Amino acid sequence: MTPLLQGLVTIVLGVGGCIAYFYGANLLLDKVLFPARGPKIGRNITRANMVRPWLFLFPALFVLGLYLAYPVVGSFWRSLYGRDGDSFIGLGNYQALFADETFRTAVVNNLLWVLVVPAAATFFGLIAAQLTDRLSWGNIAKSIIFMPMAISFVGASLIWKFVYANDADIGLINAIRTGLGADEAVDVMQVPFWNNFFLMVILIWIQTGFAMVILSAALRGIPEETVEAAIIDGANPFQIFFRIKVPQIMGTIVVVWTTITFLVLKVFDIVYTMTGGNFGTQILPSYMMSYMFRDDGRATAVAFVIMLIVLPVMVWNILQARKELR
Amino acid sequence: MQVAGQKSRLAWAVHLSVAALVVLWIIPTVGLLISSFRDRDQISASGWWQSPLAVEQTYRTRADAGAERQEGGLYVIEGNVFAGEENADAFAAARGTVTGFGITGRAPAAFAPGSEAELRGGGTLTVAQDGAFRAAASDSFGRRGPTIYFEAETPPRFTLENYSRVLGADQMNLAFINTLTVTVPATVIPILIAAFAAYALAWMEFPGRGLLIAAVVGLLVVPLQLALVPLLSLHFKVGVGQSFLGIWMAHTGFGLPLAVYLLRNYMAGLPRDIIESARVDGATDFQIFTRIVLPLSFPALASFAIFQFLWVWNDLLVAKVFLPSTDEAKVMTVKIADDLLGSRGGDWGILAAAAFISIAVPLLVFFTLQRYLVRGLLAGSVK
CATH class of the missing domain: 1.10.3720.10 (MetI-like)
Structure with a gap:
């Protein structure tokens, strides 16, 4: 597969995946987990509204955590090890x-x-x-x-x-x-x-x-x-x-x-x-x-x-x- | 009267200084653009600012020994330096003006046209201004006639040769497609992820919201260098390695803080009434987001898209680390910085053409969508 085609597939999969996630997760929340009907309707709506922000935030938080927050710690940790990555040398690199x-x-x-x-x-x-x-x-x-x-x-x-x-x-x-x-x-x-x-x-x-x-x-x-x-x-x-x-x-x-x-x-x-x-x-x-x-x-x-x-x-x-x- | 005179003088000073500033800013780019269209030999013979003028270039030709004839006691070869096949490209009409000639490559214009030079193998050589030469010696020149160096006025030559060479033999066309392949997914995917998060941070009430916004502002300035080593080893561990998939993920991650920050700022500025009344009418957050907030945020989405597009297209660092260093996967910036500057360091025509190919698309985007770019910049930094 040429990279260009791979890129098109990635766009379709990435965008499709994102839409599917947001839409599906919302549907799941509103229709299955906390349906806005039945005897517990009031409690269900409140709970759904408590969970929803995190549903919206999750992909961004996950990517931000993995690609920007984790490396801060990961880099510092790696900098304490030598060239091969196995021998701990403390501040030796510094x-x-x-x-x-x-x-x-x-x-x-x-x-x-x-x-x-x-x-x-x-x-x-x-x-x-x-x-x-x-x-x-x-x-x-x-x-x-x-x-x-x-x-x-x-x-x-x-x-x-x-x-x-x-x-x-x-x-x-x-x-x-x-x-x-x-x-x-x-x-x-x-x-x-x-x-x-x-x-x-x-x-x-x-x-x-x-x-x-x-x-x-x-x-x-x-x-x-x-x-x-x-x-x-x-x-x-x-x-x-x-x-x-x-x-x-x-x-x-x-x-x-x-x-x-x-x-x-x-x-x-x-x-x-x-x-x-x-x-x-x-x-x-x-x-x-x-x-x-x-x-x-x-x-x-x-x-x-x-x-x-x-x-x-x-x-x-x-x-x-x-x-x-x- | 006095005040008015001062005022107009001040206005003139403003016009002049802005003109000076503009000229100063545009000259380097103009130089590159002109150089990219010039003949490669002419580039090193005269500066681009002299490109409309004729160039004095040196050439070499060989007197045709087959034309040798005897004249009195001498062996003589006569001909015209401009007729030589070697220089047919530069002198298609086989005419020109000789400004000097010589018998060694080290001093190719040591003699004025019309004067007589001693040949090293014995005999004399004369080249006239119109290119007619006469070599004479007491012995036969043998099978090879003497070499003649000459300097001639050459008309300016503009060609597309540099472009065709850099796109063909130097595989810049492949690098162009690679850059495009990296850029488009890396621009589209973060927008969608960021838009939802931005809406949550702007219009949903939940504990820890302020903290998250502060965290995004903090991540905005985390130096990219920090992310390279841990993420690359992570990519290798999960089997992504150095690949297009890897660089798409990396650019998505690095672009997200700005995307979330820009979009949240914009969405937070949308009129509260619209969103509140939609809530009263029973719309869910998902509906409010997709039907109201997303369409209204189009300008902010466009500005971020332009930013991310320019940033990814122009990036060298992330491409060097997250893409394999094989020829098939090189993007344009890597191609120029690592390949062309190294092996073709002295070939200015190639370098200029390559640079212009790599900046053409960003410039096009810039000049057509400048409005959105400016708006995005302002949303990002002025409150």
């Missing part, structure tokens, strides 16, 4: 990690990524949102800046390979350098330390559109009166933007910032395709992939370190969500 030079580079680089990318993407997004607001061709401009969101990280990396290429006849950067009088082409991917920033540019290029779209909606939501009052008081456009508008959308800015931060900790594609983690550009997600399939103990240990970094922001996120529910 000790080996911290002794590894590449791991320390990856941590430092990752910190740089987390500091620079969300800040830059949010900043450019905010500027783009404000500038395109009320512009006659603003929507077209927004579409173009938003477009990289649709492109895969691999595709984006390839696009930027054409900018960074170590050849003045292919790479835009080197062409500009040659035009300004430089003698030889440089491989920007091999410039120590700064190559990290050239890689970050790719992710900033992708994420600015995301920040722009959300912040632009937030800017539209600002009450007109506050801006009008500021104009009457003689504030100039910069004052209106920084003193009146930005403080009012601070909450959204924080949400955008944290969302991009989570993303930065997940993206391994860019480093993997551009440098393969060489030339001092390793970050934690790509470092983990270098151990995947070779030493699961190490790989899970790196994954757990990433989890520990995410944890504080995750807790804060949950607290925010709970506040909103109330």
Whole structure:
């Protein structure tokens, strides 16, 4: 059976199975287990209504538990074992990690990524949102800046390979350098330390559109009166933007910032395709992939370190969500 | 007057800076698109920004020893460099302009057209600007005439060759179908599962509801890396292994938190009156969900579908781990990152065409369904 056919069968079976489950389980509940008739009708309806939410939730909870909650525990457990998966070595994998030079580079680089990318993407997004607001061709401009969101990280990396290429006849950067009088082409991917920033540019290029779209909606939501009052008081456009508008959308800015931060900790594609983690550009997600399939103990240990970094922001996120529910 | 002048200057500044931003953002993609249609030799001869201009490329041809004749005391071969069969592709009309010629591959344009070069085996060579050459020596050239290198103005050439090569010999067509095969089920199945759960979390009263919503928000940011090793070994244990079934299940699991979160937020915002009055009329939750809430939630369903589609289509990590690494099962991202970049690292035409094939569908989806995508983003992050 070709994969394509297999895919069609899966859609039919998956969708059919889901519908059959939800419909069948409801029928079972209402007609067989707690029928809404006979002497116990009142009690039956109450009971059916107590069970029903869990009926609706069960498939989602099962999949979420298996694919996201269990791995948190499973990964930690696995990280306590050695390469073969049988010998318990406690925190040995973590000790080996911290002794590894590449791991320390990856941590430092990752910190740089987390500091620079969300800040830059949010900043450019905010500027783009404000500038395109009320512009006659603003929507077209927004579409173009938003477009990289649709492109895969691999595709984006390839696009930027054409900018960074170590050849003045292919790479835009080197062409500009040659035009300004430089003698030889440089491989920007091999410039120590700064190559990290050239890689970050790719992710900033992708994420600015995301920040722009959300912040632009937030800017539209600002009450007109506050801006009008500021104009009457003689504030100039910069004052209106920084003193009146930005403080009012601070909450959204924080949400955008944290969302991009989570993303930065997940993206391994860019480093993997551009440098393969060489030339001092390793970050934690790509470092983990270098151990995947070779030493699961190490790989899970790196994954757990990433989890520990995410944890504080995750807790804060949950607290925010709970506040909103109330 | 003064204020008005300032205002229009500010408006100009805004127009200009947005234009600069847009140009900056679109240039890399334009470069890729243009490069993918250029002749592979021209790509490395001049930058894509010069693609409409003629390119100076170097060629090699061999003087035809069969045309050798004696002239006075000399053996002479005459001909035209553009007539050689080797370069028939580039010079179909057998005409061109020579900008330089040479006798070694290392210095293919060392001599100006019309000047005389000493051949290494003795004798001289002259190539004129129109391509006519004359090689003369006191001894016969033997069976093989001397090799002539020359540099010539070549008109710009745009072709679909890169695409046909990458789709044919490099099996990008198979990878395209694989990507499609992975993406569609992985987009459809989570929607259905999530919709029911979202309805329960939005409109049904039961103990622990708040806790579950908080848990979904927490799972939203669990790093994917954590899930790889335990799930892969689980898949092997239950006999799924690295397969399409495995990756569908994995993507379903990883997409669910966002699906539940987006749909719950949207459903919770539906007007309470409609649902309450349906309840009063005796509709069951199942009926309310399928007849009222599901149709009303179409925009949210569409936004999530677009998200999940883009995410799965563009994913590299999950495909690398949960699909077998054989050629038949490679999706486009894996194909590009692991195959083409490694073996065809210097073949820019192939890389550009491959990249454009892989981003064409997401771009199409993006530009036609942008409205839903934006709405989904807003529902997900602004409250």
